[in-house]
Amino acid sequence: MSDNVDDHDVNFAEGGEGEAAPAKAKGIGPGILKILMFAGIAIGAIILIVTVVVVTINIMNASGKTVKEMPVSEAYQASTPIYQYIESLAEIRTRTADPEPHSAIVKIAIGMEKEEKEGPVEVNERGPQIRDLLRSFFSKKTAEELAPGREEEVKMELLETLNGILSKRMVKEILFERLDVVAQ
Numbered sequence: 001m002s003d004n005v006d007d008h009d010v011n012f013a014e015g016g017e018g019e020a021a022p023a024k025a026k027g028i029g030p031g032i033l034k035i036l037m038f039a040g041i042a043i044g045a046i047i048l049i050v051t052v053v054v055v056t057i058n059i060m061n062a063s064g065k066t067v068k069e070m071p072v073s074e075a076y077q078a079s080t081p082i083y084q085y086i087e088s089l090a091e092i093r094t095r096t097a098d099p100e101p102h103s104a105i106v107k108i109a110i111g112m113e114k115e116e117k118e119g120p121v122e123v124n125e126r127g128p129q130i131r132d133l134l135r136s137f138f139s140k141k142t143a144e145e146l147a148p149g150r151e152e153e154v155k156m157e158l159l160e161t162l163n164g165i166l167s168k169r170m171v172k173e174i175l176f177e178r179l180d181v182v183a184q
Contacts, residue, residue, distance in 0.1 A: 083111035083173055086123050089131060091178065094139045102143040105180040106134065110162065111173030119170040129165065137161060146181045154179075 087109045095101040112119040123130065137158060138146070146154060155174040163169040 081172070082114065084114050084116070084120070085109040085111050085175065086120050087177070088124060089127065089134070092131060092134045092138060094135045096138070096143050096146065096181065097140050098142050101184060103180075103182045103184055104138045104141070104143075104146060105178060105182070106138055106176065107178040108134070108158070109175040109177055110171055111175065112170050113172060116170050119166075119168075122166055122170075126165070130162070133161065133165060134158075143181045143183075146179065151176060151179065 089108060089110070091105060091107040093103065093105050096104050110123060141154070144150075155176070159171050159174050162171045162174070
């Protein structure tokens, strides 16, 4: 036997030769120590990442301006609202206010919120009044004012006029199913 090996560490087996047995750890096993080491590394990495994110956000917001809401242009809105349309008004034929009158032939659809229950009823009850208003409205316009490319101006003015005679401002949109101006 060698001088460095204790008797309890030597295994005398069948051959009589002594081999050193591996030393066994007492208490907490080496597997748990490895798990604790990796857990500590993971917690340290998380703390480091959170610190970097907080510092980066603070540096980016150093200007003091906070963005509360992004303005949305009408040109970039996702979609237009869906309205209920009243198309029960008859086609209107009238003459324009030109020195040499043109014929204006107009059929409109009136758009209202879908939740609006009394709007269609009121429009149908006021049908003759609205048709007279439309005839008067278009007879005061010239052919140039009703020319293609100027429809949006006419729609906005007509929307305001119609909302002026209804009990509430129910009309949200005016659509031209037909708008023809013909020289006589």
